[in-house]
Amino acid sequence: MNNVYRSLGLLFLASAIFALPKFVSAATIYLNPASANYSVGSDITLNVLVDTGGSSINAAQANVVYPPELLKPLNSKQGSDFYLATPGSLNQSPGQIFFSGAVPGGYIGHSGSLGTINFEVVSSGSIELKLDHASALLNDGFGTEALSATSGATFNAGAAPAPAPPLVSSSTNPDPNRWYPSSNVFLHWTESDKISGYIFSLDQNPTTVATGKVYPPSTVSTEYSALSDGVWYFHIRAKSLGSGQFSDTAHFKINIDTLAPKVLGISIVNRADPPRVSDPPIIQFQTLDSVSGIDYIQLSVDGRPVQTNPTTPYRLSGISQGMHIVSITAYDFAGNSNQAEMPVMVAGDQLSKTSAIRGNYFVWQVLSAIAAGIALICILALVLLNRRIKKWRAESNENQLKNEVEDLKNLLDTAMKNNSNGDQGEHKIKKSR
Numbered sequence: 001m002n003n004v005y006r007s008l009g010l011l012f013l014a015s016a017i018f019a020l021p022k023f024v025s026a027a028t029i030y031l032n033p034a035s036a037n038y039s040v041g042s043d044i045t046l047n048v049l050v051d052t053g054g055s056s057i058n059a060a061q062a063n064v065v066y067p068p069e070l071l072k073p074l075n076s077k078q079g080s081d082f083y084l085a086t087p088g089s090l091n092q093s094p095g096q097i098f099f100s101g102a103v104p105g106g107y108i109g110h111s112g113s114l115g116t117i118n119f120e121v122v123s124s125g126s127i128e129l130k131l132d133h134a135s136a137l138l139n140d141g142f143g144t145e146a147l148s149a150t151s152g153a154t155f156n157a158g159a160a161p162a163p164a165p166p167l168v169s170s171s172t173n174p175d176p177n178r179w180y181p182s183s184n185v186f187l188h189w190t191e192s193d194k195i196s197g198y199i200f201s202l203d204q205n206p207t208t209v210a211t212g213k214v215y216p217p218s219t220v221s222t223e224y225s226a227l228s229d230g231v232w233y234f235h236i237r238a239k240s241l242g243s244g245q246f247s248d249t250a251h252f253k254i255n256i257d258t259l260a261p262k263v264l265g266i267s268i269v270n271r272a273d274p275p276r277v278s279d280p281p282i283i284q285f286q287t288l289d290s291v292s293g294i295d296y297i298q299l300s301v302d303g304r305p306v307q308t309n310p311t312t313p314y315r316l317s318g319i320s321q322g323m324h325i326v327s328i329t330a331y332d333f334a335g336n337s338n339q340a341e342m343p344v345m346v347a348g349d350q351l352s353k354t355s356a357i358r359g360n361y362f363v364w365q366v367l368s369a370i371a372a373g374i375a376l377i378c379i380l381a382l383v384l385l386n387r388r389i390k391k392w393r394a395e396s397n398e399n400q401l402k403n404e405v406e407d408l409k410n411l412l413d414t415a416m417k418n419n420s421n422g423d424q425g426e427h428k429i430k431k432s433r
Helices: 003-016 353-432
Strands: 027-032 035-039 043-051 057-065 071-078 091-093 096-107 112-121 125-138 147-151 153-158 168-170 185-189 195-203 221-224 230-240 250-256 262-268 282-288 294-301 304-308 322-332 337-346
Touching (some): 043 057, 057 112, 096 112, 262 322, 262 337, 282 322
Parallel strands (some): 027 147
Antiparallel strands (some): 195 230
């Protein structure tokens, strides 16, 4: 690097800018942050700053020296305050990066930005960064050197922590505690820009540590098909982009049951086939599911649910006389189901003591209601009849009295007529004499 050329460039630029009167200054150029702890794989943003010490500085330069075995420069840029890059600025070579810049009219302050560097920590250890070939020129028209000191930085880089295990999910088997009837499984996991790859595997061991092929970081899903029934476990580890360390293994449980449960038989206790009963039939049955297990059982008669989770043997009451189909349907925890049926001929009217008692009681209630109704009607009829009789009697007595009065009147009229006729006869006799 041509230090003489840099110095001459700074002097030329500084003398060409309008300056303040010459006086002694104590400017410093320093690195920020000055100290910190990092881990392998992490990023460092390093600022090259100028403290003018109260003076007006119009040009500055510094060469940042770093250990290339511990740090990897990702990018660098000119500062925002000394923004006019002079010849040779942002010159980068292994282990050092040079900055040189100016500002018309000068800059006064404690943190004038000369440049910024982004590093990645590639290895652990003590990291020491230094500044050399530094300069700060006064805005005095003469390019007077104002730099009194420089300050570097010291970092401690520790081993990178292992990355976090990927977070696994499944669209086909979302709940690890539930059973599913499909043998095809789709799995997906979270991705990270800090990961260089993944190792994953599938087996029926819950504690397997995934080993083998490292898949690229763009691989964030996988699919398995035609898996056998039972419990499976998906295992996955992430590899760190910086340190190459692997995360702990993440495990994802997968429960598969594609087989329907078995209904091993349905029959009537102490009855031959085909069953014909005149009293409540006692149903016995047996179910089995060797994978996820029996979730629940449904007893139905003629397709109509009668009892959920009946105990065997089960006394079936309340069905009518005639032919019926009794069925047992078993459901497992994956939602699979199976059914067995049996015809039953009910020949008698009395199906069970309970149903008979309930039936007789109902008939008695109906008959009692009818009898009560008939009795009420009879009472009302008697009341009406009694009233009618009384009225008839009253009407009869009144008519009889009228008839007797009429007869008496007629008798009196007759008597009076007879009496009148007698007087006339007697008069005629006297007259003839």
